[in-house]
Amino acid sequence: MNKPSFIEHPWERAGVVAPGLPILPHGVERHPVPGGGSRAVPIFKGDEISVVDRDGLQPGEMVVFAPDRTSDAGYLGTTGHGKPQGIIDTLANGSRSGAKVLAALSAAGFDIGKGDAIKLFEGGSRPGDSVDFTAETDGLLILAAPSAPMSPETQDTATDLALYIRRADPNMGKVPGQPADPLADPLHDANIQPGNAHAYEVKAGEYIQILDVQGRECSDFQAFSLRALDKGIEREIDPTTTRSLMGSLYPGPGIFSKYWSVDQEPLVEIIQDTCGRHDTFGLACTARYYEDLGYPGHVNCSDNMNADLARFDIRPRGGWPAINFFFNTMLDDTNAIGMDDPWSRPGDYVLLRALSDLVCVSTACPCDVDPANGWNPTDIQVRTYRANEDFQRSVGYRKSAEADVEETKKTAFHDCFARHTEDFVEYAGYWLPNTFPSIGSIGEYWAVREKAAVMDLSPLRKYEVTGPDAEELMQACVTRNMKKLSVGQVSYTAMCYEHGGMIDDGTVYRLGETNFRWIGGNDTSGLWLKEQAQKRGLNAWVRNSTDQLHNIAVQGRLSRDILSQIFWTPPTQTKVEDLPWFRLTVARVGDVSGTSVVISRTGYSGELGYEIFCHPKDAVEIFDKVWEVGEPMGMKPLGLGALDMMRIEAGLIFAGSEFDDTTDPWEAGIGFTVPLKSKEDDFIGRAALEERKAHPHRKLVGFEIEGGTVPSPGDCVRMGKAQVGEITSAMKSPYLGKVIALGRVAVTHAEVGTEIEIGQLDGMQKRLKARIVPFPHFDPTKERVKGNYA
Numbered sequence: 001m002n003k004p005s006f007i008e009h010p011w012e013r014a015g016v017v018a019p020g021l022p023i024l025p026h027g028v029e030r031h032p033v034p035g036g037g038s039r040a041v042p043i044f045k046g047d048e049i050s051v052v053d054r055d056g057l058q059p060g061e062m063v064v065f066a067p068d069r070t071s072d073a074g075y076l077g078t079t080g081h082g083k084p085q086g087i088i089d090t091l092a093n094g095s096r097s098g099a100k101v102l103a104a105l106s107a108a109g110f111d112i113g114k115g116d117a118i119k120l121f122e123g124g125s126r127p128g129d130s131v132d133f134t135a136e137t138d139g140l141l142i143l144a145a146p147s148a149p150m151s152p153e154t155q156d157t158a159t160d161l162a163l164y165i166r167r168a169d170p171n172m173g174k175v176p177g178q179p180a181d182p183l184a185d186p187l188h189d190a191n192i193q194p195g196n197a198h199a200y201e202v203k204a205g206e207y208i209q210i211l212d213v214q215g216r217e218c219s220d221f222q223a224f225s226l227r228a229l230d231k232g233i234e235r236e237i238d239p240t241t242t243r244s245l246m247g248s249l250y251p252g253p254g255i256f257s258k259y260w261s262v263d264q265e266p267l268v269e270i271i272q273d274t275c276g277r278h279d280t281f282g283l284a285c286t287a288r289y290y291e292d293l294g295y296p297g298h299v300n301c302s303d304n305m306n307a308d309l310a311r312f313d314i315r316p317r318g319g320w321p322a323i324n325f326f327f328n329t330m331l332d333d334t335n336a337i338g339m340d341d342p343w344s345r346p347g348d349y350v351l352l353r354a355l356s357d358l359v360c361v362s363t364a365c366p367c368d369v370d371p372a373n374g375w376n377p378t379d380i381q382v383r384t385y386r387a388n389e390d391f392q393r394s395v396g397y398r399k400s401a402e403a404d405v406e407e408t409k410k411t412a413f414h415d416c417f418a419r420h421t422e423d424f425v426e427y428a429g430y431w432l433p434n435t436f437p438s439i440g441s442i443g444e445y446w447a448v449r450e451k452a453a454v455m456d457l458s459p460l461r462k463y464e465v466t467g468p469d470a471e472e473l474m475q476a477c478v479t480r481n482m483k484k485l486s487v488g489q490v491s492y493t494a495m496c497y498e499h500g501g502m503i504d505d506g507t508v509y510r511l512g513e514t515n516f517r518w519i520g521g522n523d524t525s526g527l528w529l530k531e532q533a534q535k536r537g538l539n540a541w542v543r544n545s546t547d548q549l550h551n552i553a554v555q556g557r558l559s560r561d562i563l564s565q566i567f568w569t570p571p572t573q574t575k576v577e578d579l580p581w582f583r584l585t586v587a588r589v590g591d592v593s594g595t596s597v598v599i600s601r602t603g604y605s606g607e608l609g610y611e612i613f614c615h616p617k618d619a620v621e622i623f624d625k626v627w628e629v630g631e632p633m634g635m636k637p638l639g640l641g642a643l644d645m646m647r648i649e650a651g652l653i654f655a656g657s658e659f660d661d662t663t664d665p666w667e668a669g670i671g672f673t674v675p676l677k678s679k680e681d682d683f684i685g686r687a688a689l690e691e692r693k694a695h696p697h698r699k700l701v702g703f704e705i706e707g708g709t710v711p712s713p714g715d716c717v718r719m720g721k722a723q724v725g726e727i728t729s730a731m732k733s734p735y736l737g738k739v740i741a742l743g744r745v746a747v748t749h750a751e752v753g754t755e756i757e758i759g760q761l762d763g764m765q766k767r768l769k770a771r772i773v774p775f776p777h778f779d780p781t782k783e784r785v786k787g788n789y790a
Contacts, residue, residue: 007052007164010402019401020345021215027170031143032404033060035158035547037097038090038144040104046168047135049076051120051143055159055530055543056127058145060120061086063112066139071115076133080116086146088112101142108140115142120161127534127541135168150548152598152613153586155464155515157545179213179381180347183391186383192219194377195366197304199311201226202354205387207271210325210362211349213381216342216374218365220284220301220322223259223267224314226357234314238262239280239321250280250323253393253408254425258355259323267358272351274396274405277343279327283319285367293369301363312359325350327365327372341374348405351391397429399523411458412550412619416627420637428522430459433639445645445734447636448605452556454626455638457604457611461506462545463526465516469538474508474516477532479665479689481679485510488574490582490600494665494673495525496685500692501661502668503528505653507602509584517545521655532684550616554626555609555638557789562630563610568594576610581786589625597622604643606650606778608787648729648742650785651702651776657713657728658700658742664692667744669700669775698725699750702775705739705758705768708732716759717745718767724749727758733777740777741770 008030011021024030033039035058043049043064051060063084064075073080091098091112105112120131135141147158167173182189187206192198194217202208202223210219221237228235237259243249246256251270258266284305290298306316326344329337364380367373385391394407409430417433418424424431433456435441447453465474474482480493487510495503506520518529523544530542554562564577567587574585579601588594595618603609614622627635644654651669653659659668666674674689705711710730717725725745732739741758749756752772760766774780783789 022402025166027167029165029167029174031163031165033143033145033161033163034095034097035145035160036090036093036147037095038087038101038142039097039163040101040140040142041163041165042139042173043135043141043165044138044168044172045135048166048168049133049135049141050130050164052128052130052162052164053121053125053159054127054162056125056129056541057121057543058125058159058161059086059122060161061144061146062118062120063087063115063142064118064135064137064139065108065110065115066137069110071110073116073118075135075137075139076118077136078118078133081119082117084112084115084117086117087115087142087144090144090146104140105142110140112142127530149615149617150545151596152549152615153511153596155466155511155517155543155545157464157543157548159543177214179211182383183209183351184385184389186385188382188384190382192362192364192380192382194364194373194379195299195304197301197308197361197363198382199308199359199361200382200384202358202360202384203387204354204356206354207385207387207389207391208268208352208354208360209349209381209383209385210352211347211381211383212275212326212342212344213346214378215344215346215348216326216376217344217378217380218327218342218367218372219325219380220305220320220363220365221325222305222320222322222361223354224312224359225261225265225267226359229312229314229359235261235263235265236321237267237323239323243280250278252276253395255423257393266355268352268354270350271353271391272349272394272407275326275344275348275350276396277326277328278350279324279329281329281337282324282327284322284324284363285365285372286319288318290369295369298369299366301365304363305361309359309361314359339370339372341371345405348396393431395426400527409547411456412616413456413458413552413623416620416623417456417637421639423639425640427640428459432456432459433637435639435641436637439636441639441641441645442734444636444638444642447634448556448607448638448642448646449735450557451634451636452554452558452562452630453636453638454623454630455553455555455643457553458550460546460551461520461523461526462549463518463529464543464545465518465529465540466514467538467540468514469533469540470514470516473529473533473536473538473540473542474518475681476536476683477529478508479674479679479683479685480508481675481681482508482516483681487512488584490584490602492582492673494668494670495520495528496664496689497661498685498688500664500685500688502659502663502665503661504655505659505668505670505673509600548615549613550619551611551613552623552626553603553605553609553611554630554635555603555605555607556635557608557784558630558633558635559607559609560787562626562633562635563599563612565629566590566625567597567599568592579610589621595621603785604652605646606652606776606782607646607784609785644729645731645734648731648740649733649735649776649778651742653700654729663744664689666693666696667698667700669742696747698744699747700728700742700744701750702773702777703727703741703743703756703758703770704773705730705741705770707768708739709768710739711741711758711760711768716763717743718757718759718763719749721764723759723763724756735778742775745772
C-alpha cells in the first residue's frame, strides 16, 4: 500500500505557524469519514482519489455511481466485489453521516443495492497507508468505514478514514473559501462581505447561525425585541445584564445559555458553539476607534449597523454594544482589556435560538489595523432555520489543534442519568451530570461514603494498543514497568514528555500478551502513543475506542454486594466478589448468554469501587440492572460536583489542577508511579525525572485551613511576604468538618506541621491561616478503598 501523495499542512508565514488553519494544495479537498460512518462526494472525470487509513486496521468499502445510475468498480480503474454489503450495513446503523448519504442517494435516484463494491485495506493496514484511484467518469462516490459493535473484551475498534480528492479541474467540486454546507434547509442565507452589516427579522423559536467562513473573522451581533420596537421602545441584548444573570463573560450551550435585555427579558440562547471564544466587553468597532489610531474615515461596524437598522426605525448610536462573536479579548491582572487573533477556524459557527420575535443585525468586521481579524478581514455567513429543526446543544471539541471539530456527545448512559437530573455540563466533548438537585451534592457524597453511588465516566479516553511491539511501546511511554504487568492486571501510571512534564495520568489494562488498553483523561495521551509508535518504527497499532466503550463506576462500601448479584463470570475469569484491587475481569449479565462487560476494581472516590465497561448499545441494559439491584440498597446517582469533593479528600489528582505539562509526577504527588530503581528500561522523560527527583523544587502537600473560607485554585501560598506555592484544589470536607486543600509549595516549606498562609485578593490584604498536613486527608491508609471497613 502507498503513503498519501498529498495531505494538509499547517498555515505558516514568516515564522508564525497556525496548526488550526490547515492548508491543502490547490484543487485538493479532504472529506473525513468517521469510523462506522460514511460519506458521499461528487466526483468528476480525471479526479485523483486517495483514501487514507490514519490509524491502521480499518477496512473501507467504496462504490461509484455514474450519471446513468450504473455502478462499476472499473469507473475507478479497479476490480469490484459485487454487492456493497459493508456500505449497506453502515447506512442502516442510524448514524448521522449515513442519513446524509441516504439523502444524497435518494436525490440522485441511485440504488445502493446495485452498487459494485470496492474493498479497501482488506489485509490489514499500517497507520497512514493509502490507496489511490483516478476517476474515469463523472459520478457520485460513496465511502464507508464499516464496523461491527466492539465487545469490551476485544479490541477491534472502529477508526476514521480520510478521503482526499485532487480535482482535475480545480473549479469543480468544493471551491476553497466557500461557506460550509447549511445545517438544514435555510429560511434566510446571506453572505456578508468585510465592512458590511446586514439586518434581518427572525421569529420566536427560529434558529440563527453566524458562520466564520474562512476563520479569524469577527462578527458583531445585536438583537432587538420586535414586540418592544412595535411600541416604540428599543430593547436589545445588554451585555452587562447578561454577564450578571449568567455568571460568566458570555453564555454558552447548556443551562446558562441566554442573552438578556436590560429589562431582564431573554432574547436569544446559544444552542451550539464550535469556537467558544468571544467578547462581551467592547463595542462594535466605531469611527472614534479608528480616528484615535490615525485612520479617519475608516469604515466601521457601528456606522454600518446604524445604516441598515434605520430600515426598522432604530436610532443610530456612536458605538453599538454588541456580542462580538469570534472576537478574542482578555483581561490582564490590572483589569486592562487586550485583544489577540480570533480563535475561530474556517467553518466555525455559533447557533442561536430566538426566544422572541426579533430584529437582528450581523456584521463582518472590516478591521485591518490590529489582530481583531487576524490582519485579514474575510466574510461572514448568516443563515436562519425553521423552529422545528432538531439541533442538539453542543460545544465544539477538538482532539488537537489541527483536528476536525466534533459536537458535544451524549454518552450512552446519558438518558439513564437524565431520569434524575437536567443539570448537565460539558466535559471533554461529552455532556455529564453535574448535580442531582433532588439529592444535592452533599447527599450524593454521603451515598458513596455510607452505601453506594453510580456515576458516568464514559468520557475517559480509551485507546487500544495492540501488535507484537505493544509492550515495547507502552514500556517506553509510561513510567510504570509494563513488563511486570500480568494479563488481567491494571496499573495506574504517569505519561511524560522528555522534559519530565506530565502528559496525563491514567491506567493501563493488560488484556493479553500483546494487547493493552490505555485509559486516560485526554486525547493528547493517545495521540502521543500513536506518534511514538510511528516515530520509533514499532509494529504496534494505537486506535481510539472511546466511542466503542462507555463506562459507569459503582463506588461505595456496598458496590461489591451490588455487582456480585448482577454479573456472572466464566471459570477462567475472577468472580466480581473475589476481584483484587487493580484487577479486571470479563463478565456477563446473569449467565453465560448475557451481555458482555469488562469490570475493573478501580475508581476515583477513595472508596471500594468498580468500573463497568460496555458497548454503547448495551448501556441502558447495564444501567438498569445496576439500578434495579442498587437502588433498594440505598444507591444514588453521583455527579461531577460530588465526585470532585471525594477525589480531593482522597488525594486523587486532576489534570489542570494538580498537574500539567510543566509538572513532574513528584510535584503532582504521584512519585510512586516512577519506579526508577525497579524499572531498568529507558522510557520517555527518564533522564529528566532522575534529575528532578535528585533536585526537587516543589512538592504537592495537604492543607488544613482555619475558619470556613474555601480558597480558590490558583490562590497564592505565602510564607510572610514571599509566595512559596499555590492552591490546586480546595473544599470543605463533609467527612472531616473542616476546610482542606491540596497545593504545591517550595520544598523548603513543605514539611508537615509548617504554619503557612493562603493569600486572597491581591495575596496580601487577606490571608487564611493554614497548616501543612499529610494527605490523603481521608482514609490515609486506604483501608476503605481496599474494602476493609470497620
